[in-house]
Amino acid sequence: MAAKTNPIPSVWARRQREPDQPALSRAAIVREAITMLDAEGIEALSMRKLAARLNAGATSLYRHVATKDELMELAVDEVFGEITLPPADSPDWRAAATEAAGAFRATALRHPWLSSILGQAGLAYLGPNLMSYGERLTAFFASAGFPEPARAIDTVISYVVGMSTTEAAWLTTVARAGESEAEFIARLMPAAQEATAGFDHLTDAYAVATADPEPDPAAVRDAKFAYGLDVVLDGLALRLPR
């Protein structure tokens, strides 16, 4: 370490890469970036820290990745590859859509930084995994009989992205506080109550929400997501011919 910061031009300081450490590569960089993003959040990822984890110099990464934004784009496409979709020829399109929506939500919650990037870059990336995701989605909405599957997909995806984004941001806030979700809610309640003071309908809604006997916040979120998804799918079902 001391020799590293003071590079004496000597034979003994000769570089000698660990052979077991797999060589630097685009795939390895993206993989490590994702685990780092998952573990420490989006604002903790810097090129220097990432390089350090890979036992590499900071600027070495730029041999494999043009810019940090490009790295993020690659990371997004990579996690889209994780999303498992039901087979395209499922007989029950509603069940298939529900499963696909749930799979997206699960990935979004597992990688909360995804929402941050989607908020900035949208779904405009053209990576192969994203394309294949769109392809399979289109496939079984088309086979369900929707004349314009793209319309249906845009609708359900918008709902899922909107809800998942809100959830992911919430979970990020909770995680940053270093508390469990229930603890954080308990600590937030006075502030929320004060904020809703003077707003009659909101205090009503708030009272209803806190009267919920369900103690598990995650279950509450699950139910909320399922409710809205059912609403969207009901609306789509009305548009199926016949």
Next chain:
Amino acid sequence: MAAKTNPIPSVWARRQREPDQPALSRAAIVREAITMLDAEGIEALSMRKLAARLNAGATSLYRHVATKDELMELAVDEVFGEITLPPADSPDWRAAATEAAGAFRATALRHPWLSSILGQAGLAYLGPNLMSYGERLTAFFASAGFPEPARAIDTVISYVVGMSTTEAAWLTTVARAGESEAEFIARLMPAAQEATAGFDHLTDAYAVATADPEPDPAAVRDAKFAYGLDVVLDGLALRLPR
């Protein structure tokens, strides 16, 4: 300018604030931040540049705003104040909801940086304008007869946020390219065509989309948004008692 970088302790360098320049205040800072965000995008906003626009020193802002994140939070609440909602006692809840959704979308597209922040922070802020927005929304969903207005609101808001976010991100990308939307689409088409190659359903959907006689991309986006919103409202209508 030269004197500023070399502060000679002289009587003549005595400070002398312009009296016409309104004093630094939290409201003025937030307002200027918003115009700057609108004009140059979220990544162009720095505390130093913002301070320079206000003829102030960079660190002076911290007397009125604890941190940059807090400033963003204030900016978000401020633009939520712009959203105009229909009166709470509208007889036609669908028309009212459509108007409210359109108003949100309009603000989101006018301030594309909003989506970036929502992606990171969600809707968890407790600012007064955000509260009042929620209150009024709850009010007329309740008066429409929904037994659990919060559920309905969450659903439609999720859809609106998801769609608007995607649109805003798209518009940001277009703006950064310095082209009109149509030009950008034209330039993007080869890449998109190549990306969809090998995905049968996607190429189909792509062909359908490009066969659209509507030449105005904004109108296409409007129609897409309206379609999905109708789907969601149809689904909600099924849940109205009776």
Next chain:
DNA sequence: CCTGCCATGCGAACACTGTACGCATTGAGG
């Protein structure tokens, strides 16, 4: 009118960030 206080403004500094540049080292191919 004088005095002391306190809110406000701000220059300098710190620890970081993403990234351009140019030099060293390496392994492969002629």
Next chain:
DNA sequence: CCTCAATGCGTACAGTGTTCGCATGGCAGG
């Protein structure tokens, strides 16, 4: 063996958000 292209990386630059301590001014109390 020599050459060349690919790869790693130290240094440097222009910025970032934010802290600290000092200067300044207007206002309250005597």
